[in-house]
Amino acid sequence: MTHCVLLNADYSFLNVVDWKRAMCLVVKGKVQVLKQSKRIVRSAEGIAIKLPAVMKLIKLIRVLYRNRVPFSKKNVLVRDGFKCSYCGTDKEKLTIDHIIPKSRGGETTFENCVSSCKPCNNRKGDKTPSEAKMYPKTKAYQPTISEFLIMRAKKLGINDILKDLGIY
Numbered sequence: 001m002t003h004c005v006l007l008n009a010d011y012s013f014l015n016v017v018d019w020k021r022a023m024c025l026v027v028k029g030k031v032q033v034l035k036q037s038k039r040i041v042r043s044a045e046g047i048a049i050k051l052p053a054v055m056k057l058i059k060l061i062r063v064l065y066r067n068r069v070p071f072s073k074k075n076v077l078v079r080d081g082f083k084c085s086y087c088g089t090d091k092e093k094l095t096i097d098h099i100i101p102k103s104r105g106g107e108t109t110f111e112n113c114v115s116s117c118k119p120c121n122n123r124k125g126d127k128t129p130s131e132a133k134m135y136p137k138t139k140a141y142q143p144t145i146s147e148f149l150i151m152r153a154k155k156l157g158i159n160d161i162l163k164d165l166g167i168y
Contacts, residue, residue, distance in 0.1 A: 092117035
């Protein structure tokens with residue numbers, strides 16, 4: 001599956017779109033292609049078109065950014081790199097572990113939750129890290145929107161393209 005970077009009219013990063021959506025935007029004339037990829041799409045009539053790698057919208061879209069990333073299990077896993085914060089494995093199914101357990105007054109926030117594999121989460125149970133002698137290797141913190149955009153760009157492999165254009 002090929003993804004295309006979609007920039008706002010002021011060259012700020014908006015989103016990553018699927019190649020089919022990118023072709024629809026190109027055909028409708030809503031975007032300007034800044035960089036083409038090496039992949040080619042051929043139509044039934046034999047027309048060959050290069051897929052866009054980076055596109056810029058013609059009209060500016062006003063974007064209201066939240067100042068904080070909303071808490072969710074997926075966002076905690078993204079922040080921790082889809083690895084267990086205790087043993088570092090990425091082979092097991094991951095869950096969310098409360099550093100200070102909920103039974104002891106711990107809240108469900110980014111600062112109190114880390115990703116954990118099921119064996120580590122069961123071993124820790126409802127104990128504090130000092131009682132269980134299990135300390136998370138990653139720091140629990142509230143991530144910013146820009147950190148999430150950079151992580152997403154790295155995961156999709158488009159970080160180099162954005163650096164070449166001077167966006168990141």
